Amino acid sequence: MQPEFNCTGRSTRAALMLALSWLAWGCGGEGSVREGPEGTQHVGLESCATVAPTGVTASGDDGNVPQNVLDGLLSTRWSSLGAGQFITADLGSVKTVCSVSVAWYRGDVRRNTFTLSVSEDGSTFTEVFSGQSSGTSAALETYDIPDGSARYVRVTVNGNTDNLWASVSELGVQGSSTTPPPPPPTGTCDRTATTAATLASQWSAATAGQTICLATGSYGTFAAGSKSGVVTVKPQSGATATLALRFNGANNVRIEGLTITSAALLGSTRNVTITGSRFTGAATIDGVVNANILFDGNTHLNLYAPPGSTPARIHLPYSSATHSGVTIQNSRFEGGDADGIQTGVGVNILNNLFKDIQESGPNHTDSVQLLGAPGSVVRGNYFLNCVTGIVAYDGVERALIEDNVLDLRGRPWAIELYSDNGSIIRHNTLMHGTCAWNLPCGIIDITRKTADAPGQGTVIVDNVATEISVSNGSTVAERHHNLLRRGAQSGELTGAPVFVGGAQPTDRAGFRLATGSPGKGAASDGTDIGIR
DSSP, X not given: OOOXXXXXXXOOHHHHHHHHHHHHXXXXXXXXXXXXXXXXXXXXXXXXXXXXXXXEEXXXXXXXXXXXXXXXXXXXXXXXXXXXXXXXXXXXXXXXXXXXXXXXXXXXXXXXEEEEEEESSXXXXXXXXXXXXXXXXXXXXXXXXXXXXXEEEEEEEEEESSOSEXXXXXXXXXXXXXXXXXXXXXXXXXXXXXXXXHHHHHHHHOOTTOEXXXXXXXXXXXXXXXXXXXXXXXXXXXXXXXXXXXXESOEEEEEESOEEEEEEEETTOEEEEEESOEESSOEEEESXXXXXXXXXXXXXXXXXXXXXSOSEEEEEOOOOSSOOOEEEESOEEESSSSEEEEESSOEXXXXXXXXXXXXXXXXXXXXEEESBOTTOEEESOEEESOSOOEEETTOEESOEEESOEEEOSSOSEEEEEESEESOEEESOEEOOSBOGGGOBSOEEEEEOOTTSOOOBXXXXXXXXXXXXXXXXXXXXXXXXXXXXXXXXXXXXXXXXOOBTTOSSXXXXXXXXXXXXXXXXXXXXXXXXXXXX
């Protein structure tokens, strides 16, 4: 198979930025009416603005990888040969989508036949557009679609007027600037409730395996008890239900698709799942041990922590040598000045997005703060434009910190472990740049406060970082196979990484090392240095 070569040589980043500016202006603002090419009207959508994908995948490629469509350059592309090839953008969570923009490679000399499809779960896609590109422009072209909810947006290409190549230079999505409440999962409703009182009575009567469906409304504070098997509480189809949670000794509870104003999970509470829900206030977890509590696919957006309030969106204020059994995964922490997650006990923090968490007023703000937290696992997360990344200012023990991307715009130290005892920092990618005090971003810092014990036993391997700082009497047990811009020691590499997503990747996957980059295939385990 022969690759499709770039013969035009005339697309520039400046042209793309001009096109994006035009698109943002043309979408209109609050209360606007846009007329699409097929006469579709979009009325009253609060904001039809650019929605940045968090990732992109494709049915295949010829070496022109799918991440190229998010790099802001018309001179790169994704390509794959054959009718029916597709590329899918992941928006990170369900959004209200109003249009899709595609810059077609050689789009000024040929027309592409394609469809647009959307999905909330990544498995079932609904076609929302079918047609052809103009054939007159290599810049972004915008295709209006019916306003609707989607997390995944797919472009399927069925050839062009020259051949069967699918080739896309850039892909953009427009929609609302906020995430709508996740729709309730489909399924049978065994019981229904319309008020706080009827919810309490229906919970009391529910048996293992049953589902209680809520009508639209506010349900006060829900205090679930213990059941012999899982009982699910979720909205009726199309309903929006709001409540607070206060569980003390609850067992076998599943919460789906609700708006949660606050949550307290206390004492012997165990076997609880909260999924697909929108938190508008803090969640406090206190005293649980090996509790099998799961937060999965939730949003914690634009939350603030005024003095005297709960300092974090998810807060575990206690300490224990035994793991809490709490896992927080696939969730989005964005905006505001409340900490993302603050914990004194072991937790699992997996595959989350922390974005635009910045200090405001007197608050010191951290994305993830470990306070002892023995045995915590922080893996696969993406920290973007936050003031801090992963920090432990008062000691940490045996944490595993791996495969995270930290692209910060605040403190230069993206991973800060004070008085560490035996933690492992491996396969992380820390983005270089200019941070506070005109210092470089992307530093791993192993140190201590004057009154605290020095750190010891830390393992730092296979990371991409600006440098590693070990100071104030702290020591490390292992340090090797890191790719550093400065200060490399024996067994480490000096150099600048080359990412598949270009100089400034726009999603976590874009931070993987490109072919030919320093550190490619050079990790201690034979994989790439940095995220895997």
